[in-house]
Amino acid sequence: xxxxxxxxxxxxxxxxxxxxxxxxxxxxxxxxxxxxxxxxxxxxxxxxxxxxxxxxxxxxxxxxxxxxxxxxxxxxxxxxxxxxxxxxxxxxxxxxxxxxxxxxxxxxxxxxxxxxxxxxxxxxxxxxxxxxxxxxxxxxxxxxxxx
Numbered sequence: 001x002x003x004x005x006x007x008x009x010x011x012x013x014x015x016x017x018x019x020x021x022x023x024x025x026x027x028x029x030x031x032x033x034x035x036x037x038x039x040x041x042x043x044x045x046x047x048x049x050x051x052x053x054x055x056x057x058x059x060x061x062x063x064x065x066x067x068x069x070x071x072x073x074x075x076x077x078x079x080x081x082x083x084x085x086x087x088x089x090x091x092x093x094x095x096x097x098x099x100x101x102x103x104x105x106x107x108x109x110x111x112x113x114x115x116x117x118x119x120x121x122x123x124x125x126x127x128x129x130x131x132x133x134x135x136x137x138x139x140x141x142x143x144x145x146x147x
Contacts (some may be wrong), residue, residue, distance in 0.1 A: 075121045
C-alpha cells in the first residue's frame with residue numbers, strides 16, 4: 001500500500017487553488033438571489049395584472065411577463081449547474097491531491113464548464129432585463145393612453 005505524505009505546504013497549495021472556485025461559487029449564489037428576487041417581482045406583477053379587466057394591453061403585458069419568467073428560469077438553471085460544476089472542481093482539487101493524480105482534464109472541464117454556464121446565465125439575465133424594460137415601456141404607454 002502506498003504511503004501518502006501530507007505536508008503543510010502541499011495542503012496550503014491545494015487550499016489556495018480551491019479559493020478561486022469558491023469565489024465563483026459565492027458569486028453564483030449571489031446571482032441566484034438576484035434571479036429569485038426578480039422572479040418574485042414578475043410573480044407580483046402577474047398577480048396584480050390578473051385582477052385587471054381583460055384587454056389587449058393587459059394580455060401583451062402578461063405575454064412579456066411570461067417570457068421574463070421563462071428566461072429567469074433558464075438563468076436559474078444555468079447558475080445552479082454552474083454552482084454544481086464549481087463544487088465538482090473544488091472536489092476534484094482535493095481528491096486529485098489525495099489520490100496522487102493531477103486530474104487536470106476533469107478539473108479543467110468542470111471549472112471551465114462552470115465559467116461557461118455562468119456566462120450563459122448572465123446572458124439570460126441580460127435578456128430578462130431587456131424584457132423588463134419592454135414591460136416598463138408598455139406600462140407607461142398604457143398609463144398614458146397611447147395605442
